[in-house]
Amino acid sequence: MQRRQFLKASAATVAALSAPTVLRAANNALKVGTYGGYFQESFDKYIYSDFTAATGIEIESIAEPTGEAWLVQLAQAARAGQAPADVSMMAQLARLKGERSGLWAPLDETALSNLGNLPEHFVQRYEDGKLYGTGAVSWYITLVTNTEAYAEAPTSWTALWDAANADKLGLMSLATNSFLLEITATTYFGGTDILKTDEGVLQVMEKLAELKPNVRLWYRDEGQFQQALETGEIPMGQYYHDVTGLAASQGKPVRSSFPDEGAVLDSGSWVVSKASKAIEPAQVFIDYMAQPEIQAKLSRFVGTAPTVARELTDLTDEEFAAVSSDKAPILPLTQIYVDRGDWINQMWSEKITG
Incomplete structure (x- = not known):
C-alpha cells in the first residue's frame, strides 16, 4: 500500500509521554519499517524523535517496498535468523499471510498498557489466542x-x-x-x-x-x-x-x-519479526503508538484516522471529520x-x- 498525499496539518505539539525506559546503543537502534515516501518522512519528522525523547530508545527508520515484497524479504531473512526490521507496518493481506506462516513474534500483553484503547478489529491474534499485532494507522x-x-x-x-x-x-x-x-x-x-x-x-x-x-x-x-x-x-x-x-x-x-x-476502513498493523532480538523495545514502541495522544498526532500530521476511539482523543470535530467518521x-x-x-x-x- 502506498499513500500519496495527506491533509495539510496545523502546527501542534504533543508532550513527551511517560513510558518504560529501555536504553539501547545508537548502533543497536530499534529498526522500524513503514511504507516509504510520505509515510516514512512523516514518521521521521513527527514521531521518532519524540519517541526517543520519551523512552531513550533510538529508532532506525526503514522504508518498506510496496506490495508483498516486504513480506517475502522478512520471511527469507527470518529463515536465516535475521530481521531487516524489528517492527514493521504491514498491510492486512500481508499481515494475515505472515500470521499463517508464523512469521510474527508473539507479544506480551502485560507490556502493552494501551492495548485496551484499540477496538477488537485492531487487535490481531494467532489461533491459540496469542497477541502478535495491533492497529498502526487506518484510512477510509x-x-x-x-x-x-x-x-x-x-x-x-x-x-x-x-x-x-x-x-x-x-x-x-x-x-x-x-x-x-x-x-x-x-x-x-x-x-x-x-x-x-x-x-x-x-x-x-x-x-x-x-x-x-x-x-x-x-x-x-x-x-x-x-x-x-x-x-x-x-x-x-x-x-x-x-x-x-x-x-x-x-x-x-x-x-x-x-x-x-x-x-x-483499511489499515496497516504493527508486527514484530520472529527473528528480532529486540522484542522488549519493540513492545515499548507498539504500546507508545497506541496512546490516544499519538493517534491524534498522526491524524493531524500524517492524515490517518485514529485507531483508538474518538472520545479518547482531543481531536476537534473539524480535525476528526478530516480523517474519519462516527459511522460504523x-x-x-x-x-x-x-x-x-x-x-x-x-x-x-x-x-x-x-
Missing part, C-alpha cells in the same frame, strides 16, 4: 463526487448502480484493494458474511457486475482518477477520504461522502483473499473488469 475509502457535476452529495453506495450515472464512475480495478465485494455485500446483502462461501462471492459479483455500464475507468493509477475527478471528466467514484479532502481544501470541486452503509465502517474481509485469492481474482477478471 469513500464515495467521492465532483461538486460541479453533483450539486447534492450522494448518501448511499447504491448511487454506483444508478442508471443516471452511466459512464461516469471511476473504480479501483482490483478485488483486493477496491473492497467492492465488501461494499456490494454490505449494501445489498446485509453484510459481508455472504462472502465466506464461493456461492456467496459469485452472487455478490453478479450484483456488482450490474454497475459495469456506469464504469468509465477501472483504475490502478490514483493520480489519473484524481485528475479526472477534479476536471469532471469522471465525476463519481471511490477514493481516499483524506486525499479528497485535501484537494477540496485547495479549491478543487470535489467532495468525499461517508455513505449510510459505511465507508471502507465496512471492514475488509481479508481472509477470503488469502484463502481463495487466486479464484477470486480469476472470477473478478472474468465477471467484473473483463
Whole structure:
C-alpha cells in the first residue's frame, strides 16, 4: 500500500509521554519499517524523535517496498535468523499471510498498557489466542463526487448502480484493494458474511457486475482518477477520504461522502519479526503508538484516522471529520483473499473488469 498525499496539518505539539525506559546503543537502534515516501518522512519528522525523547530508545527508520515484497524479504531473512526490521507496518493481506506462516513474534500483553484503547478489529491474534499485532494507522475509502457535476452529495453506495450515472464512475480495478465485494455485500446483502462461501462471492459479483455500464475507468493509477475527478471528466467514484479532502481544501470541486452503509476502513498493523532480538523495545514502541495522544498526532500530521476511539482523543470535530467518521465502517474481509485469492481474482477478471 502506498499513500500519496495527506491533509495539510496545523502546527501542534504533543508532550513527551511517560513510558518504560529501555536504553539501547545508537548502533543497536530499534529498526522500524513503514511504507516509504510520505509515510516514512512523516514518521521521521513527527514521531521518532519524540519517541526517543520519551523512552531513550533510538529508532532506525526503514522504508518498506510496496506490495508483498516486504513480506517475502522478512520471511527469507527470518529463515536465516535475521530481521531487516524489528517492527514493521504491514498491510492486512500481508499481515494475515505472515500470521499463517508464523512469521510474527508473539507479544506480551502485560507490556502493552494501551492495548485496551484499540477496538477488537485492531487487535490481531494467532489461533491459540496469542497477541502478535495491533492497529498502526487506518484510512477510509469513500464515495467521492465532483461538486460541479453533483450539486447534492450522494448518501448511499447504491448511487454506483444508478442508471443516471452511466459512464461516469471511476473504480479501483482490483478485488483486493477496491473492497467492492465488501461494499456490494454490505449494501445489498446485509453484510459481508455472504462472502465466506464461493456461492456467496459469485452472487455478490453478479450484483456488482450490474454497475459495469456506469464504469468509465477501472483504475490502478490514483493520480489519473484524481485528475479526472477534479476536471469532471469522471465525476463519481471511490477514493481516499483524506486525499479528497485535501484537494477540496485547495479549491478543487470535489467532495468525499461517508455513505449510510459505511465507508471502507483499511489499515496497516504493527508486527514484530520472529527473528528480532529486540522484542522488549519493540513492545515499548507498539504500546507508545497506541496512546490516544499519538493517534491524534498522526491524524493531524500524517492524515490517518485514529485507531483508538474518538472520545479518547482531543481531536476537534473539524480535525476528526478530516480523517474519519462516527459511522460504523465496512471492514475488509481479508481472509477470503488469502484463502481463495487466486479464484477470486480469476472470477473478478472474468465477471467484473473483463
